[in-house]
Amino acid sequence: MKKTLLATAIVTLALVGCNGSQNVKPKEASAHDKHWDYGSHNGPAHWEEFSKTCGKGIHQSPINIIPGKTMSMNHEYDLSMHDDITGMAKVIDNGHSIKVTPEHGGAITLHGEDFNLLQFHFHGKSEHTIDGKRFDMVAHMVHQNPKTEQLAVVAVFFEAGEKSVVLEKIINNVGSTVKIDPQDFMPLDTSHYYHYIGSLTTPPCSENVQWYLLKKPITASKEQIEHFRKFYVDNERPVQELHDRKVEAN
Template identity: 45%
Template sequence: MRTTKTTFIAKFFLLSIIIMLISCEKKAKEQNDTTDETAMDSTSQVAVAPKSARPVEWGYEENGPDKWGSLSPVYATCGSGHSQSPIDIQKTKLKTGANLNFAYVPSESFTIAHNNNMDNIVDNGHTIQVTVEGGSVFTFGQKAYNLKQFHFHTPSEHTIDGKHLPMEMHMVHQSEDGSLAVVSILVKEGKAKNKNFENIITNLPSSKGESKDVKNSKIDLTTHFPKNISAYHYIGSLTTPPCTEDVQWVIMEDMISLTAEEIKAFSSRIGKNNRPVQKLYDRKVALDNFSGTTKG
């Protein structure tokens, strides 16, 4: 009787151990399966995640400038950057002795487009953009930048002593190492028509998304510049998401003029597309009388 009882206890104890081992093995397998699935999902997400420089649609009213920095991690610099553009330009006596030179060549043809988002060198947002033939070079200091395109903002993005101008023209350049430089020309209202803009205004797209290839129509870019080439300059950013910084900005001190009708030809199409001015922080804005030339 004692032996039978002892045998029963031994078998019960052994069975309990076996059940415990099976249970532990099952839990371990479940954990491993879960870990493997998580790893697989993670790998799958990385593999299929779409690569986009513009993951979220932005604008100037809905999803406007005050929200850009929070729309996507890709746009975070729009909200957290300390070298953002545009800025308010105030009169300054600071000079650096920097040298500026424009070696622009006439373009025999150009493409003009009105798109919400441009997919080329920089995202210009909602604007009218003109892309010209290559060969025009802008040199700042020792670095050369090739002109890629120019576009317009109404009203101006940069302000002078707190005041906006009716329009601003941005000439976007890129160097061989990928660095960006933007030359800004401010536009004021005048009484005389600006013949230099006739080709552009005549060929302005009539609706968003439209693009025109204009052939055999010479456009001399040097004629867009004011005669005096003294200019403000500072380090800033793109004025649209992703608001990339370390952009060399040059804002011509003198302005060009267009009539109210000519300015309206742009503003009626692109609307208000200016980003508010940003904090200067510890940056310095200099004004230099450049010894370079605007003729190629």
């Protein structure tokens, strides 16, 4: 009997946008094939090898936002947040970030449509920049429209300052389940933000993602930021070209 070689699928981000990428089957690969990361050999400069969209897409994320060159917000796409739900959530190190998956997340409303919170994860420095500045950390809160499968990501910037109680709970319980309220990551002011249409910031880099970047950062202590960076210090994609897109501000 001929032996068969078991194939493994290249691991991609489980959440994709509605630009058609979700219908593309993962490429089969041997157990010894490489996988994308943030290093010099399989890092962002080579992500096109894992998904052509990462190299050929023209609506990619993250970007540098220049406040003086933004447009007024189209209020049909104002952000309305309803993530204030306390519940249990799994905290894992997925090999690229610390990821938190609530059992029952909240939602946001955009253009009259609800987008359910699926997960949030962290980057050791912000991926988006404001006037070229990176923040000390960022949380990406990933939401999805259950009808269209379109994604919307709310970015919450961190800067060094007072200790974050909820971040402390997460970084000390990687690999466990914790009780958490995603609303605790929100600044008091969620009515001011930048908005544009971009992509996932990791392969497959699927486009048509609604991005909302809250202008008001929250704080984490210097010790907490250093603690997180023991897991990930450089897990951010370089900024991408804006091309023909416009950034709105509210």
